[in-house]
Amino acid sequence: MIDQMVEALIQVLGTILVAPLYSGIAEKLKGVVSLRRAQSVLQPYYDLFKLLKKETVVPSSASELFVYGPYFTFGVYVLISFVIPVVYPRPVFLTPTVDFLGGALLFSLVSFVKVLSAMDSKSNYVALGVSRAASFGFLAEATLITVFFAVAISTGTNNPYVESAYASNPSHYLALDHLLATVSFFMLWLFETGKLPVESQGLSEMGMIDDSLTYEHSGKPLALLKWGGYIKAYLLGSVWLNVFLLPWGGQVGVLGAFFDIGLMFAKWMILIAIVLVAETSLAKLRLFKIQDHLAIAFVLSVFSLLFSVI
Amino acid sequence: MVALIVALLMLGLSPVAALINRRSGYIACSAGSAVFVYYGMTNYSNELSLFYVAAGLVWLFTSVYSLYYDHHRWLGPLYTSSILGMAIALTTNNLLVFLAGYEIMTIPAYVTIGLYKKTDYSAFVFMGFGELSTILILAGFLYSYVVTGSLSFSPLTTITPFMIAAFGFMVKMGILPFMVTEWLPIAHGNAPSNVSAILSASMTLVAVYGLTKMALLTPRPDLFGFILLGVGGFSVFFGAFYAYVSDHAKVLLGFSTVENNGAILTSIGVYLTAPTHTLASFSLITIAVYVLAHSLAKTGLFLDTGMMENESLILPRILKNRLSDVGGVLLASSMSGLLPTLGGVATWALLESLFMEAYTLHSALSIIPIVTGSIIAMGEGFATSTMLKFIIFAHIFNKRSSNEKTRPLILLLLGLLILAGGSATYIFYRPFLAGNPALGLPFGLIASEFSSQAFGAISPLYVLILPSLIGALVIAVFGKPRIRRSEVWNSGAPLNEAYTSFAYSNNIRLMLGKLLLTHIGRDGVKVVDVFWSLTHTVAKLFVSFSRHFSRTYMNSRLSWYVIYMILALIVFTVVVVA
């Protein structure tokens, strides 16, 4: 049990502390391809560090939900990092808390609380973005659930760790259902993390979707929301890497857990490279075309499910 | 058994008491409901007992709420007699008594809607569908009598009685394409909120109860279940979808009931078609848990609308109160199917059972649960957006402050009940409990199983505790934020007009214009509910027929005719009961 706790600690701290780095690297490389020297790879840490020291401005009619909602969502993200194989390849302490589907429901819980917390500001700009996010939510949530199930059905269990091990077998890996689920989940990841062609981190308020959820926050709650965003990108990205794209190489044991952090770094460089190409060669879709993007992801995931049983 | 008699006696007395004094009627009804809950808990035999608990809790909360809400002299007697009818239907084992209870439950609802009516056809539509439901159920029961030769609920060898009755119950549940029975009377009849809660939360519960009870007596597995499964799935999607584009608070909730009943129907479908007994018993528990989750949350949300001055979410004026805010958010999160609430466990269990079924079937038939599961997953996405819409525009935007304590407290209690209820599901899922001491969970796991091996597992208790604990830890590490108040940032201008609920869901109207037949004209956006327009045509025909009939044969005012018909039905039922 002590071993499992240490492994859990490495997995969770490895997630919380390393997640911003990947965003930093991705932004740096994106800047370099855009002809610039660009910011330090450690920029996300600098931003978080500064925000944690700043004052928190709260809209006059907002309640505690506005201030403490981000703390709760951060807590849920940390809980999810116990549950899914994002560093260590075997179940760790507290892993059985929820299964894959439960994990998907926890992601929904986060977005529910995040939306309420942001809307508590009563800002029209937040409402504008939330109304968009809400209208795509049905496809996004459905895809997340079906993708998780696509592999669950091929293995007969909804335990993410078993699925990871199952997919590492080449014949399972190359099966059509696995490949479809892989593509589908990647498309979903682009949407969930606000990457092109779905969203761009621009300055225009008129195009905001995800950015609107942090539009009114400041200081510590903002830091936690941003940090939570990095963790979310890391969690979903790592699931994609460990369960779908590259289910190989995880080492066990306490020392192995340290090795796994390095391994994840290597895997992430591959993901970052793919995203870099996508982010620098694509433009942002028209608003109502985003549903097409998600609909394709959803249909692929449903096909993946069908192929896995027939 | 003593408890049941006491409960029924008190519920039976309450309409009489209400005639004399409304408050005493509600008090009697509350007390009866409390005893009814006690009866359900102490005599827990199978999943059907959970229906007693759910129904009793709905009546209890609504009756206590009505003490602070009612403002019409006929409302009390009608409301309490409807509850009496439900209690009879739920507790009897006799087919005819069930039907009598069913009618006693429904008829006061006609009258209430008739009293509050704003349009003619709403009462007629409700009555029309209500009687259609009764006729189908009666037919199913008669067939059952023919098969078994017994007037009590008894095991069947054929599925036909169940099939016929199922359609009757589905009409009552507002399942696609009968969605109109669910929201129309509430909206157009503009029923008071406590009656809405009864109509939407516990009347459909009785229908689900009847359906489940019949299913339990029917041979299993049967392919008919796949039809229920699929129809349920589409009801989930369309219910949630139309709820999302509704801006009338009660219509939204009515559609949400359609969605939840669809999920329950799907679960019944899984029960009927499950290839293994383990899966069947898992889905049976899921039906009951879903019913409990839906009844409590829906009751709470309808009672919430009772605190609105204007039932349109576009311009709601709701009493602002911290207690009801918290309660509302908790109820909405359960309706959104979010862990760790009761609704979250139910949603998880339903999806899990669908996918387990697809896995165990492992044939072309798997397509049905897979497609249904995917459609329900989409519906759940809409449900989350819908509930966010409700809670945002009822509780966050546009509100007035109030000092009222009691009604918000009821809402808060319901919210807390539903939050804690998620962890209480351990009691119901007793055969599926598990633990993993090596990984820090010595107990508290609900494992979904289709054979001896676990498919997946969740621990609502841990989900309830851990995030808040981690959040508190974060506060301990980084400190509490330094807070300064300032007005909302609206790009440098004062915020004059707030975002409306209509605008919130307008993206979908534009995006899914083909499905909604969106029309943008000079006066704004219009969407057409395809099922409604169909039913509307039928309803109009029905209304004109009834008018013609009443003018020709009654030569009197329409409302007299309605009252006459109701009285006749009451006499009929009393005779049957006797």
Add this chain to the structure above:
Amino acid sequence: MNWFLKGVRKGVRTEKTPSDVAPWSTELQFKGIEEESGVTSESLRCPTSAIGPGWIAERCVYCRRCYPHYQPTGNHRMGVVKRVEKRFQRSFYLYPIDVGTCGACNTELRLIASPQHDLTRFGIFFTNTPRHADALIVMGIMTKGMREAFRRAYEAMPEPKLVIALGACAISGGIFQTEKIEADVVIPGCPPSPYTILDALIRAKGGRGW
């Protein structure tokens, strides 16, 4: 893919040191034959009284009437930093607000994001909400319509925060001779060149300038 390859092929185009600054956006210096005290704003017909004694950067709109008595030196480091905020050393988010510009300050401010200048390498970024901002960059003359918006933007920002006045209009009223806006950092120029802006921003967060 196409644009990814193009971007890689074109390479990084960020300048290592400042080069190529337009002369009439830099510091002016007396280069005449007579005594400096002999030439005044009046004698040189300076429209904003930016002469005497010496050249007053805050007021100059670079009309060149004082030429050849005063000539550009090429020194772009004219910003005056009255308050340094070290907490923003590595992360500095700016919210620009235009209270009445001609548009030139706006363009020059945007151009500090051009690959040549690249503000992000100094940890400086633009943001679209004052809630996320560390500094408010105010440009232009204070117009009636924008006064409230400016106040709201300032109110909306969390502490600690800086106010940076950019361009002659904001810091002295410029050619329009209106009120000056009180600020922690003052960046003269009409408009200030991207070099001048970057230099002042870097010094405002405790750096050595650019």
Add this chain to the structure above:
Amino acid sequence: MKTRLIGEMGGYLLYSDHLEEIKTTKNTSNTSQEGSGRPVGSLIFQYGPATGGLIESVGMNIETFGEYIRTISVEPYKMRTISISRSIEDLLLSVERVNGNFAASHVTAFLTALENAYGVTPPRDVILGRVAQIELERIRNHLLVTQRLTEHAGFSVPSANLLYLVEEVNRVIGRAFGHRYFYGVNTLRGFRMDWQLDLPTLKNIVDEFQEVYRGILDNRVFIDRLQGNGLVSIDDSIGPAARAAGLMYDARLDGDLAEVYGEIGFNISRADSSDAFGRLLVRGQEVSESLRLIGKLNIRAQEYEAGWLDAWEKDIKGFTGGGLGRVESPSGDLAYYVGIHKGTISKVLLLPPSKVNLRLFCSSMTGNVFTDLPFNWESFGIWMSEVGVEFV
């Protein structure tokens, strides 16, 4: 070419060949109309004045029932007043600052109005110098507009590349004229240049722009954001918007500098779609055309001492009259009317292109959605600074 109404300037209507006093007042507010009354569930969404998405301060009141824009009205929050009761040289400095990005166009139109009032013609070299400035401004503006469009589309590499080119154009201008926005360059007596115009560098810039431009036109997703976005009616459009709709309409053909443009051989650029995409096409072509024109002008690095002003200075006291100056700014027709009473300026009227474009923008927004607003806005090249200016 037939006479066209361009717009309204302070109680007068400006036609392509004359100015006419308005007899009946009609509503020319910047509001698009759809239906009457407010539908249920709609709200006025206030965008601006202080935004992160737009370069300048501007307030938009958008009537919407969610995402769909019913009507829009634009409010210039930054209203500046320029006093005309000052020396004409000081006034010139203010005119430069009406719109920094079109400073050369404004100064040229203003000076031309003045010169027309007095009936004097400046030396040809001065006119050529002004034309060169306007064309340089056009290149920079079109690059900036293209950059803004790519930025809104999150198209990071072309966006950075274009911003790089805008900065390079500014540097070319800065080296030649001493100032990147032509401030202090034009005087009543001519214009100042410090250095030869660096044509080879400018050619490289335009070449690289053309490469980027072709690249972005290849991207379906990007084009999709512009096509069908912001359709304008042809009749009342000016500048790139008019030419995008295929009209042979350009003040360079019939404005005050038409003669010079005619001599150096100006080719009008046109497209055949009156949406944001068409406007981008026109701008793309115009960048090359402007470069070609500048190459032919061969302006020299020297300051002119114009003698034409002497006549004016002699009888400055007694002169009463007025003149109109009209040039094609990067965003379309720009006109000044200067009235002189007994030797002092008594009236300055301005018709900036942004005022007309603003009306076009508003009318083309009905039926659009929020996310497409920035694309349509940028495609017109509107500068609020010149809309909110009043000469008193």
